[in-house]
Every structure is written in C-alpha cells, then in structure tokens.
Amino acid sequence: MSIITLRESITQALREEMARDEDVFIMGCDVGLRGNPFGITKGLMNEFGEKRVIDTPISEAAFTGLGVGAAIAGMRPLVEILYCDWLTLPMDNIVNTAAKTSYMFGGQANVPIVIRAPFGVGGGVAAQHSQNNENWFVHVPGLKVIAPSTPYDMKGLLKSAIRDNNPVMCFEHKRNYSIKGEVPDGEYTIPIGKANIRKQGTDCTIVTYSYMTYVAEAAAAELEKDGISCEVIDLRSLLPLDYETVMDSVKKTSRVVVVTEAPLRGSIAGEIVGEILDRGFDLLDAPPQRVGSKNSPVAYNEGLEALCTPKKEDIIAAVRKTFE
Amino acid sequence: MKNTNCIEEIKKEFDAYAEMYVPEGLDREEQLRMYSIMWLMRKFEEAVKPLWMANKVHGYYHPYITEEAIATGIITQLKKSDYVGSTHRGHGHLIAKGGDINKMMAELFGKEEGYNKGRGGSMHISDMSIGMLGATGIVGAATAPAVGSALKSWIKGTDDVTVVFFGDGGSNAGSICEAMNMAAAWKLPVVFVCENNQWAIATDIARVTGEPDLYKRGTGFGIPSCRVDGFNIYQIWDTAKTAIARARAGEGPSFIECKTMRMLGHHATDDSWYRDMSVCDKYWEIEPIKRMGEFLVGNKIATQEELDAIEADAMKQVEASIDYADNQCHEPSLDTFYDYIYADGEVIK
Ligand SMILES: Cc1ncc(C[n+]2csc(CCOP(=O)(O)OP(=O)(O)O)c2C)c(N)n1
Ligand SMILES: [Mg+2]
Numbered sequence: 001m002s003i004i005t006l007r008e009s010i011t012q013a014l015r016e017e018m019a020r021d022e023d024v025f026i027m028g029c030d031v032g033l034r035g036n037p038f039g040i041t042k043g044l045m046n047e048f049g050e051k052r053v054i055d056t057p058i059s060e061a062a063f064t065g066l067g068v069g070a071a072i073a074g075m076r077p078l079v080e081i082l083y084c085d086w087l088t089l090p091m092d093n094i095v096n097t098a099a100k101t102s103y104m105f106g107g108q109a110n111v112p113i114v115i116r117a118p119f120g121v122g123g124g125v126a127a128q129h130s131q132n133n134e135n136w137f138v139h140v141p142g143l144k145v146i147a148p149s150t151p152y153d154m155k156g157l158l159k160s161a162i163r164d165n166n167p168v169m170c171f172e173h174k175r176n177y178s179i180k181g182e183v184p185d186g187e188y189t190i191p192i193g194k195a196n197i198r199k200q201g202t203d204c205t206i207v208t209y210s211y212m213t214y215v216a217e218a219a220a221a222e223l224e225k226d227g228i229s230c231e232v233i234d235l236r237s238l239l240p241l242d243y244e245t246v247m248d249s250v251k252k253t254s255r256v257v258v259v260t261e262a263p264l265r266g267s268i269a270g271e272i273v274g275e276i277l278d279r280g281f282d283l284l285d286a287p288p289q290r291v292g293s294k295n296s297p298v299a300y301n302e303g304l305e306a307l308c309t310p311k312k313e314d315i316i317a318a319v320r321k322t323f324e
Numbered sequence: 325m326k327n328t329n330c331i332e333e334i335k336k337e338f339d340a341y342a343e344m345y346v347p348e349g350l351d352r353e354e355q356l357r358m359y360s361i362m363w364l365m366r367k368f369e370e371a372v373k374p375l376w377m378a379n380k381v382h383g384y385y386h387p388y389i390t391e392e393a394i395a396t397g398i399i400t401q402l403k404k405s406d407y408v409g410s411t412h413r414g415h416g417h418l419i420a421k422g423g424d425i426n427k428m429m430a431e432l433f434g435k436e437e438g439y440n441k442g443r444g445g446s447m448h449i450s451d452m453s454i455g456m457l458g459a460t461g462i463v464g465a466a467t468a469p470a471v472g473s474a475l476k477s478w479i480k481g482t483d484d485v486t487v488v489f490f491g492d493g494g495s496n497a498g499s500i501c502e503a504m505n506m507a508a509a510w511k512l513p514v515v516f517v518c519e520n521n522q523w524a525i526a527t528d529i530a531r532v533t534g535e536p537d538l539y540k541r542g543t544g545f546g547i548p549s550c551r552v553d554g555f556n557i558y559q560i561w562d563t564a565k566t567a568i569a570r571a572r573a574g575e576g577p578s579f580i581e582c583k584t585m586r587m588l589g590h591h592a593t594d595d596s597w598y599r600d601m602s603v604c605d606k607y608w609e610i611e612p613i614k615r616m617g618e619f620l621v622g623n624k625i626a627t628q629e630e631l632d633a634i635e636a637d638a639m640k641q642v643e644a645s646i647d648y649a650d651n652q653c654h655e656p657s658l659d660t661f662y663d664y665i666y667a668d669g670e671v672i673k
Binding site for chain 1: 383434435443464465524531598655656658672
C-alpha cells in the first residue's frame with residue numbers, strides 16, 4: 001500500500017495501461033511537454049514518446065474526433081478535455097459517433113475511447129470553467145460514465161475504462177485532485193457499474209458521487225451525533241448505475257437522499273429518485289429528497305460561487321426532512 | 325546586450341520585423357493618445373499580479389503585457405458603435421475601446437460595481453455600451469459570435485465594423501475557419517486579427533501547425549491577408565486603417581496577423597518553466613511602449629518629459645482604480661443570486 005493523491009492515481013493508471021497495451025495513447029492540449037496543467041501526464045511523453053502522448057492544437061472538436069476515429073480503427077485513445085465545460089466542442093463526435101457507431105454498424109465496430117474531463121465548482125474560475133456536465137452523458141445510450149472520488153477508486157476504475165470496449169467518459173472533480181488515499185502497490189481494477197458503501201448506516205441512505213461524497217460523509221458524521229445513522233453510498237459509476245446496492249440500502253433504511261453538485265433541475269438526482277420509486281415505492285417511509293446546486297451558472301464572485309453548491313447543512317436538512 | 329546588436333539579431337530571427345514610420349494621417353495628438361493608452365494597459369496589468377497574489381483578485385487572469393500595440397493600433401480607430409470581439413486576454417481590448425478601468429478593476433475584485441457585476445471576472449470582462457463583446461473562457465469560441473455582430477451590420481445596412489481578435493492557439497479552433505468562410509462569402513464587415521504570440525500556454529505554434537504563417541489561412545478563404553510586426557504600432561495602425569476602411573465600405577473582411585512574442589507567463593502564476601525565456605531578452609528591447617517612446621523622442625515628435633508625464637498619469641489612474649475597487653465598491657448582495665440568468669428581470673429558479 002502507498003498513500004497517494006487522486007492526481008497521482010490517475011498518472012499511475014495511465015502509465016500502467018500504456019505500458020501494458022501499446023495501443024493506448026493520450027491526446028490533448030498541453031498533455032505532453034507540460035504534462036497537463038494539473039501535472040497528471042507529466043513525464044509520460046518522455047517515457048512513451050511523442051506518438052503516444054500527443055500535444056494537440058486547441059481543436060477539441062477535431063482532436064476528439066480523431067480519437068474516436070482511431071478507436072474505431074482499433075486504437076485505445078485517452079482524450080483529455082481540460083475542463084468539462086468545453087465538452088460542448090466535441091459533443092457531436094461523442095454523442096453521434098462514439099456512442100452510436102457500434103449500434104449503427106450492427107456491432108461491426110467498437111469505440112474503445114476514454115475521455116477524461118475535470119469538472120465541478122471551485123476556485124473562482126466562473127461560468128465556463130466550473131460546470132457539472134456529467135448528467136448530459138448519462139442521457140446518451142452507448143456511453144459509460146464514471147466519476148470516482150478516491151485515489152483507489154479512480155485508479156481501478158480508470159484502468160477498467162481503458163480496457164473497456166465502449167466509449168467511457170471519466171469525470172474528475174478538480175477539488176478531489178489533492179485528496180490522498182491508500183492505493184495497493186500491485187495490479188487491480190474496479191468494475192464499472194459498482195457502487196461503494198462509504199459508511200454503513202441504518203436510518204437514511206445518502207446516494208452521491210465524486211466531491212459530494214466528502215460533503216455527504218461530513219453531514220453523516222454530524223447526524224450521527226444526533227443519533228441518526230446514515231448510510232453513504234458513493235456511486236463511482238453513473239452509467240451503468242448500481243441500483244442493486246442502492247435498493248439494498250433503501251430496504252434497510254426506508255429513507256433516501258440523493259446528492260449531486262450539478263444544477264438540480266434535470267439532473268441525475270431526479271433520475272435516481274425515479275428509479276428508486278419504480279423499484280421500491282413501498283419500501284419508503286418518507287418522500288425521497290434531492291439535493292443539488294442552484295439552477296444558475298457559476299459566478300466569479302466568491303460569495304455567489306459558494307452559495308451555488310450544496311453544503312453539509314443542506315444535506316443534513318434533507319435527511320432531517322425524511323423524518324418529518 | 326546593446327540595443328543595436330539586439331535589433332540585428334531580432335531582424336534575423338523575427339521575420340515580421342518592420343521599421344517604424346509615421347503613416348499618413350496619423351497626427352502627433354493621436355500618437356500621444358495611443359502612447360498613453362498603451363501605458364494605461366501596462367500599468368493596469370502590472371498592478372493586477374500583486375493583487376492576485378494578495379488574494380484580492382482570483383481566478384484566471386491573463387496579462388496583455390507587450391501586446392499593447394495591437395489592440396491600441398487597431399481599436400483606437402473604431403467608433404463607439406463598432407464592435408470588438410475579444411479573447412481570454414481581453415483587458416487591452418477593453419481599454420483600447422474606451423473601457424473604464426475603475427469598472428474593470430472592480431470586476432476583477434468581484435464587486436457589484438464591476439463591469440459584469442462580479443459575475444464574470446477577468447475572463448469574461450465586457451462593456452456592451454461600447455461594443456466590447458466580452459472576453460471569453462473558451463479559446464476560439466467567441467469568434468463566430470463576434471462575426472455575428474458583423475452579420476447584423478450587414479443585414480441592417482449600417483456602416484459598423486467588427487474587429488475580432490484571436491490567438492495563434494485560438495486560430496486552430498475550427499469554428500474560426502467556418503466563420504471566416506462565411507464572412508468572406510457574404511462580404512461581412514469584419515477585420516480578423518490574429519495575435520500570434522507564438523505560444524498557447526506551453527504549446528509552441530510551430531509544433532501544432534504545418535504553416536506557422538497564420539495569415540495565409542485568410543488567403544485560402546479569399547480574404548485579403550497580411551502579416552505585421554506586432555511590436556510596431558505604426559505599421560499596425562496603418563494596416564488596420566486600410567482593413568477597417570474596406571470593411572466599412574462594404575468590401576468585405578480582411579485578415580491581419582500581428583506577429584509578436586509572449587514574454588511573460590500565460591497567466592498570473594505561470595512561470596513558463598516549459599520554455600526558454602531567455603530568448604525573450606532581446607524582444608524586451610522592442611517591446612511596444614519602449615519602442616514607440618524611443619521613436620517619438622528620436623524623431624522629436626515628443627519630449628521625454630512629455631512621455632514621463634503620460635506614464636505617471638497612467639499610474640495615477642490605475643492607483644485610483646485600485647482604491648475605488650477595494651474601498652468604494654461592494655460585494656454583490658446574495659439576494660441577487662438569481663439576477664441576470666434570464667432577461668428582463670425574470671427569475672426562474
Ligand atoms: C477550448 C479551450 N481549450 C483550451 C483552453 C485552455 N487554454 C486557455 S488559454 C489557452 C492558450 C490560448 O493560446 P492563444 O490562443 O495563442 O492565446 P494566448 O494565450 O497566447 O494569448 C489554452 C489552451 C481553453 N480555455 N479553451
Ligand atoms: Mg498565443
């Protein structure tokens with residue numbers, strides 16, 4: 001075991017998979033010489049050469065398209081979009097080509113691409129560098145979506161994503177990059193589509209993912225002092241989503257709060273609540289609660305920025321509401 | 325290194341180098357006005373970094389230092405109703421269009437009195453009242469919308485002109501090519517200005533294009549295109565004058581590549597570790613303010629005392645703007661959280 005940051009866990013996953021499979025390569029703005037602004041790909045160009053770590057021009061639409069095409073031709077590209085906000089630029093090739101080629105071609109071609117995108121609110125970088133767009137991709141059949149929160153999960157899931165024969169979107173919360181955690185020294189993977197119970201509990205289930213997992217854990221710790229025992233589920237993958245784990249927990253607690261950092265309207269929180277109601281309306285003792293960001297772009301001003309996202313107190317209030 | 329040796333070396337490696345001259349129609353008063361605008365930009369940007377370090381300003385901030393001649397030489401020729409499309413490095417564009425540095429500084433402080441009411445910060449700074457269409461956080465993405473203002477002028481038959489800026493990095497965004505094509509097809513009143521400082525963060529333009537002479541792209545679309553020395557305000561002014569007149573006369577777009585050199589980090593805290601900054605030493609000898617100042621004095625257009633007074637005045641204005649932003653402005657009220665998401669005061673939560 002070693003203790004590393006989530007940032008380093010990504011680097012390890014990339015390095016190990018590139019060493020393991022020579023079809024794996026990385027593309028993106030400043031991923032080579034500079035090693036990405038967060039230092040994630042630092043050193044990889046020296047190690048693997050300029051054909052496997054490719055510095056692109058600022059042509060997100062086209063270089064992602066090239067990645068999709070290389071995947072169809074049999075490579076395993078890792079494309080980096082520096083902020084998820086700019087996934088709008090290559091959206092067409094993600095949604096209309098990557099997600100649909102296998103189906104449209106009757107299974108003749110796979111698109112084993114991984115698109116990594118930092119996301120989330122924080123740092124006063126305003127409306128075009130702060131979004132939570134993961135929800136959009138959950139709406140697209142043909143894609144898989146992961147958003148792990150710990151170094152251990154990130155490494156294991158990213159490795160699975162690289163080996164997966166489908167297009168996988170990997171969302172990395174910027175506030176998680178410096179979080180540290182234990183990672184085994186040896187080889188391991190974590191299957192896409194399996195949630196992780198971060199804290200066992202009996203009274204209320206909190207379903208969440210990525211950075212909000214930490215906020216939910218803090219809320220659960222505080223509620224524990226008042227005798228309310230919450231079970232905290234970190235989904236890790238959003239598509240496919242581990243409803244077995246969610247429903248097993250709801251069976252036990254009969255109460256559920258779903259938390260996302262995305263603007264709440266139209267978010268995955270509503271989708272998860274809908275699925276829970278379909279699968280187990282009768283299990284519930286209280287209406288499910290949703291917690292998300294306010295339906296607003298993210299401001300530059302720090303006060304307005306802070307007001308936007310869910311806080312520990314919001315989650316606590318939502319849990320309490322299930323006891324009213 | 326001696327100045328003259330530097331110039332000889334620069335001439336060898338900087339293919340855009342052009343001698344300074346006073347173009348026809350550019351009087352002394354206008355030259356001094358441009359000189360003072362460049363100082364205002366410089367002093368403003370120099371003031372921001374320490375403020376960023378002191379946590380008064382946050383987020384991403386990209387200084388316009390050493391590119392002042394480009395915005396100044398071009399935008400000062402526009403009238404109020406003309407439009408300017410900007411980049412992430414937009415402070416200079418706004419100052420040249422007549423922006424109020426008090427409101428700019430207040431915006432960088434995130435204050436309600438700022439241009440964007442604290443919502444946008446440096447990367448989105450804009451002043452619609454003078455046609456400055458805003459800085460942008462997404463490289464290349466603001467160009468097509470800026471050309472849209474030229475589309476308006478074309479449809480309405482006004483004589484307003486749009487000048488749209490983008491970097492060497494931004495030039496590789498596909499939608500810029502698409503927008504150039506339409507501008508050429510319909511003869512839209514646009515001047516495309518590529519601020520080629522040869523770097524996009526850590527990417528040397530030569531590594532990501534097969535043709536580093538970026539102006540040639542305009543030629544491919546049938547747009548009259550040329551390259552100028554981005555440190556030479558006179559050549560920039562002269563070239564832009566023709567391009568703006570052409571657009572205003574309804575003859576269509578032009579493309580000007582202003583070749584320069586990024587001599588500082590990409591943003592406030594970037595130390596440019598990924599490149600050899602010593603190559604910039606000689607370029608500091610031709611940085612636009614020093615160069616214009618030497619020319620003005622050398623050609624007896626102005627005295628050193630006049631120039632010093634201009635510099636001092638710019639400093640005073642910037643100091644006043646900091647005092648204004650820090651001491652006289654207010655944090656946006658949290659009650660206004662939902663304001664401006666929709667037009668006309670409508671709130672949809
Ligand atoms: C679509 C997009 N890709 C990448 C970035 C990250 N980024 C911000 S500025 C920049 C470099 C831009 O270079 P250039 O257009 O030459 O302008 P300069 O910074 O040199 O003025 C990059 C890559 C971005 N903001 N938007
Ligand atoms: Mg550049």
